[in-house]
Amino acid sequence: MSGILNSSIGRKFAMALSALFLMFFILQHFAINILSVISPDAFNEASHFMGTFWAVQYLLQPVLIIGVIFHFVMGFVLEIKNNKARQVSYAKNNGGANSSWMSRNMIWSGGFILVFLVIHFLDFWIPEINTKYIQGDMSGLLADGEGYRYFEELQHKFVPIWRVALYCIGFVFLSLHLLHGFNSAFQSIGANNKYTKGLKGFSKIYAIGIPLGFIFIALFHHFNH
Amino acid sequence: MNLTLKIWRQKNANDKGKMVDYKVNDISPDMSFLEMLDVLNEQLINKDEEPVAFDHDCREGICGMCSLYINGEAHGPDRGITTCQLHMRMFKDGDTIYIEPFRAKAFPVVKDLIVDRSSFDRIQHAGGFISVNTSGNTIDANAIPVNKHDADKAFEAATCIGCGACVATCKNSSAMLFVGAKVSQFALLPQGQIEATDRVLNMVKQMDEEGFGNCTNTGACEVECPKGISLENIARMNTEYLKASLKG
Numbered sequence: 001m002s003g004i005l006n007s008s009i010g011r012k013f014a015m016a017l018s019a020l021f022l023m024f025f026i027l028q029h030f031a032i033n034i035l036s037v038i039s040p041d042a043f044n045e046a047s048h049f050m051g052t053f054w055a056v057q058y059l060l061q062p063v064l065i066i067g068v069i070f071h072f073v074m075g076f077v078l079e080i081k082n083n084k085a086r087q088v089s090y091a092k093n094n095g096g097a098n099s100s101w102m103s104r105n106m107i108w109s110g111g112f113i114l115v116f117l118v119i120h121f122l123d124f125w126i127p128e129i130n131t132k133y134i135q136g137d138m139s140g141l142l143a144d145g146e147g148y149r150y151f152e153e154l155q156h157k158f159v160p161i162w163r164v165a166l167y168c169i170g171f172v173f174l175s176l177h178l179l180h181g182f183n184s185a186f187q188s189i190g191a192n193n194k195y196t197k198g199l200k201g202f203s204k205i206y207a208i209g210i211p212l213g214f215i216f217i218a219l220f221h222h223f224n225h
Numbered sequence: 226m227n228l229t230l231k232i233w234r235q236k237n238a239n240d241k242g243k244m245v246d247y248k249v250n251d252i253s254p255d256m257s258f259l260e261m262l263d264v265l266n267e268q269l270i271n272k273d274e275e276p277v278a279f280d281h282d283c284r285e286g287i288c289g290m291c292s293l294y295i296n297g298e299a300h301g302p303d304r305g306i307t308t309c310q311l312h313m314r315m316f317k318d319g320d321t322i323y324i325e326p327f328r329a330k331a332f333p334v335v336k337d338l339i340v341d342r343s344s345f346d347r348i349q350h351a352g353g354f355i356s357v358n359t360s361g362n363t364i365d366a367n368a369i370p371v372n373k374h375d376a377d378k379a380f381e382a383a384t385c386i387g388c389g390a391c392v393a394t395c396k397n398s399s400a401m402l403f404v405g406a407k408v409s410q411f412a413l414l415p416q417g418q419i420e421a422t423d424r425v426l427n428m429v430k431q432m433d434e435e436g437f438g439n440c441t442n443t444g445a446c447e448v449e450c451p452k453g454i455s456l457e458n459i460a461r462m463n464t465e466y467l468k469a470s471l472k473g
Contacts, residue, residue, distance in 0.1 A: 009462070192459075
């Protein structure tokens with residue numbers, strides 16, 4: 001068992017596990033966000049639960065942050081190592097003949113997702129931490145005390161068209177990243193068998209469907225605020 | 226066919242090297258790519274110039290010696306072939322063809338288009354074998370029954386000729402298709418079980434020490450492999466490695 005994370009396969013396995021965890025997180029994030037389109041009250045209830053339940057806040061949230069940081073840091077470390085494995089580049093390289101653009105540019109789609117995440121944290125996570133843990137307001141209520149604040153805040157964020165555009169671009173990069181990453185994670189943990197073909201189909205549905213759903217939510221709130 | 230060739234020339238392992246342009250005329254579309262290079266070398270020798278050094282041996286797609294990166298692809302634009310099986314009919318009159326050595330830190334250039342692929346040999350030495358007493362006591366392999374499905378998969382993995390196209394074409398210069406095939410061909414057979422744990426741990430350790438990159442599952446290796454070795458072998462190696470790590 002010793003030194004497994006120092007081996008190429010061990011690092012690949014760890015990268016895949018963090019990816020699978022993050023893909024599960026994205027799915028639950030989407031499930032809550034889509035409630036904002038279906039029922040503002042249900043969205044408020046779910047947001048308040050996620051924002052105040054101790055297990056989510058003090059157990060799952062730190063695990064998620066560690067998972068995100070690990071995935072990005074390991075991604076960049078592997079990219080640097082991989083670049084060192086070929087010191088002289090080809091004068092002519094036809095990568096498109098044998099692999100997808102998405103698979104060859106995970107570092108770029110991942111880098112843009114990182115930029116998007118910084119913006120997303122500044123927009124939502126930091127104000128939330130400020131309200132709850134710096135100002136000490138755990139009530140989740142609006143300033144006038146008339147109902148929960150979460151749906152109001154969400155709609156308010158998507159009023160400026162530039163922010164909607166920025167989020168849409170971020171979700172496009174997420175889709176490009178997932179189009180390779182979803183299936184790749186299963187290959188990395190050794191799952192290449194009779195289910196692989198079906199999994200590839202499902203991965204396309206996930207990789208296009210979930211980001212498209214997020215884009216729909218952003219546009220919905222922009223046009224319905 | 227009249228062609229312009231852009232060929233990597235490098236005097237020795239320490240030389241910086243550069244691309245040099247050559248013209249070849251009256252090339253038959255029925256020639257193999259290596260025969261076309263033979264024509265070029267004949268021209269160069271007749272002009273008292275240094276011929277282009279390139280690897281070749283059997284010229285029938287078995288030995289895995291020919292190792293050229295042609296127009297941005299390992300073994301050129303055709304599929305399921307080595308460079309010696311590539312024919313000039315794949316190109317058009319007037320084409321410019323880039324010819325480079327397989328590039329990887331673990332495959333240093335020896336001269337011109339020849340690279341040193343002994344890193345593959347060292348990976349094999351680390352565990353790509355089974356220990357059998359063959360000193361007058363040879364056991365018939367057929368005495369041990371093998372499931373047909375496993376035997377077929379093991380045979381497919383064993384068709385890897387170790388040419389290095391997987392490394393050359395991988396954007397990360399990863400050797401995992403090669404090592405995956407070598408691990409799989411034994412992991413699938415009863416004869417390979419005794420040394421399975423040490424085999425995969427030692428071969429992966431050697432692979433990492435040689436300076437190959439990490440696999441990111443682009444699948445380029447599988448597409449360019451002259452023997453069609455499947456990515457399934459990398460997945461199997463990953464599983465074998467994790468099992469062995471937990472055991473060891």
